[in-house]
Amino acid sequence: MVGKFPKAASVLLLAVIIPLCLRYLRSHYLLNWEGRYEFRPTKIHQPSSVEQIASILRGASLKGKTVTIVGSRHSWSDIAVPDDTMLSLEKYTGVVHIDKDRQLVTVRGGTTLEEIVIAIEADGLALPQLPSVSGQTIAGAIATGTHGTGIKYGNLATLVTAIEIVSGEGIVYRASENKNHDIFRTALIGLGAVGVITEVTITCVPAFNLHEVITLMPLQQCLQQLDDIVTSSDHVKLWLEFHTQQVQVYRSNKTTSPRRDSPTGFIFNLKFYVFEYASYVMSWIPRLTGAVMWVSVNIFKCLRTGDSVGSPLEVFNIPHYFVRHPELEYGVPYNATADLIRELIAIKEDMKNEISFNQITEIRFVKGDDIWLSPAYGRDTTFITVLTYNPSDVLMHRFFKRFASSAIQHGGRPHWGKLFYETEAELRTRYLKWDEFMAVREKMDPHRVFSNSFLRRLFHLSVKQ
Known part of the structure; x- marks a missing residue:
């Protein structure tokens, strides 16, 4: 009996220690929604102001670092998997302004769709459509072309009337149909390659x-x-x-x-x-x-x-x-x-x-x-x-x-x-504005700060030093 106790105790101890060790190791890594991509950024930033975001990007540009913008990580692809610095919008959230008369709401980029819906409901407003999952950040949802359903309704990016975006050099731009139109058209479904979307103004409708x-x-x-x-x-x-x-x-x-x-x-x-x-x-x-x-x-x-x-x-x-x-x-x-x-x-x-x-x-x-x-x-x-x-x-x-x-x-x-599996050469033939997109991207991020394996593979880019 005495001889068996150390063995039993060892098994019990291992049963406790191994899960704790695994939990410790996994806690130092981040996963996308499916769990297919596991990553450990060299640095994680969680800015709470536009000034902080701009400063982070200016520093990365000067030091030759790359930055990947991360929202709620609700993607199956590696679009939001950083291989250097991760910039999370988790702490840059909230409603900036609700214009009930014009049926517009302006929110910070890290605000989730569900948070927007709940916030504007008190003013008798709603978003015209939603996707199947509302835990996504507004910046991430529009950057990836997230959509709902309804043949008379466009994807979520079509609801956007104006944005504030910070370029790879830390310059803050405001863009809409009437101002910086090329930046607006590029950034709406910009895949995180154009800039950090810090504010979004969205069209609403009466609550329903x-x-x-x-x-x-x-x-x-x-x-x-x-x-x-x-x-x-x-x-x-x-x-x-x-x-x-x-x-x-x-x-x-x-x-x-x-x-x-x-x-x-x-x-x-x-x-x-x-x-x-x-x-x-x-x-x-x-x-x-x-x-x-x-x-x-x-x-x-x-x-x-x-x-x-x-x-x-x-x-x-x-x-x-x-x-x-x-x-x-x-x-x-x-x-x-x-x-x-x-x-x-x-x-x-x-x-x-x-x-x-x-x-x-x-x-x-x-x-x-x-x-x-x-x-x-x-x-x-x-x-x-x-x-x-x-x-x-x-x-x-x-x-x-x-x-x-x-x-x-x-x-x-x-x-x-x-x-998906296509290369840049295969995709550009199906997007009539591919070259225009690339030209604006180059203007917004000349040092290719916004870069990870997904973007380098997609746009066939190398990192500029």
């Missing part, structure tokens, strides 16, 4: 609730009626389940009616989380996924239907994902939607015994715009998001690359905050 109606229909019927469905409501999105070929159609319209929960709302949320974990387990057994998904949809009714009235945050935002996963998303011309979805189904059919297609495909619709690096530049756009829980990165990338290849054939442009 949303009446949401959710129905199910077969995929082929949905594709045949696509135009009618997309134009039937203010905001429409589709969730496609591959194995059952069922589409969950979300329609929502603005209303002044009071909140009214769906009778199945709580049950659905419970099912969603059970479904999510079941999907994760199935990622290890791809051949069983079809049966499990069929049972989930047809027996347990995990794709809900019904109607409710809720606030924009309640309706636009999706339930919180517990299991982190990779995502790839492409925006294609709206008239290519049906063809690309059929090609995606064919790819999944071909690979279904190799990879577990255990998650929905999200399809959203966005109005075209004139922002230079916007995936929706010059055309109404359908954004198709593919994701999967899969233990094999090799298979996941094989699937993503096949879908990306199909999307590119239809003129697809990647979502900047998600995974």
Whole structure:
């Protein structure tokens, strides 16, 4: 007994020490949302004023350092992964001014979308649309082209009427359609390559609730009626389940009616989380996924239907994902939607015994715009998001690359905050204003202070000394 005690004590001690050591090591590193990119900046700045931001950038420019601007880190790509200095806007937040009469709000760059919504609600205002996740900072959301859904609504950057931005040399500019127009067009979806967006003025609308109606229909019927469905409501999105070929159609319209929960709302949320974990387990057994998904949809009714009235945050935002996963998303011309979805189904059919297609495909619709690096530049756009829980990165990338290849054939442009594979030479042919963007970027950051592996790879740049 005495001889066993030291052994048992050692095991117990290791069981306590090892997790603590791992926690200590992980606490010295930062992760993006999915956890794919782990990084440890050489220095972290959390400025609380424009003067501090300008000073940091002037110092980096003089010393030949690089700076990466970081918001909430809600990106799947390495766009916000620093390899030198990290400039966080975490402490530069808050509402600067609300102009109720003109329906405008000015906020600091580190303010999250949710914080903006809550702040302006007291003045009877709302943002016209929101993405699926509202924990993102306003600067990060507009820099990456974040969007919601609704064919009459552009991405979030189209709501911006003016910005304040600090260049790589620490110079503060104010830009809008009427002032420093080239900086304005470049910085709106500037990928963190143009400057630090310190203030944003956004167009608002009178406060509203949303009446949401959710129905199910077969995929082929949905594709045949696509135009009618997309134009039937203010905001429409589709969730496609591959194995059952069922589409969950979300329609929502603005209303002044009071909140009214769906009778199945709580049950659905419970099912969603059970479904999510079941999907994760199935990622290890791809051949069983079809049966499990069929049972989930047809027996347990995990794709809900019904109607409710809720606030924009309640309706636009999706339930919180517990299991982190990779995502790839492409925006294609709206008239290519049906063809690309059929090609995606064919790819999944071909690979279904190799990879577990255990998650929905999200399809959203966005109005075209004139922002230079916007995936929706010059055309109404359908954004198709593919994701999967899969233990094999090799298979996941094989699937993503096949879908990306199909999307590119239809003129697809990647979502900047998600995974993609194209090089600068491939992308510049799909962005008519690529050269104009690069010229303004060079003016705003001649010493290439705003640089990390993502930007160097994307723009084929070397760091200037």
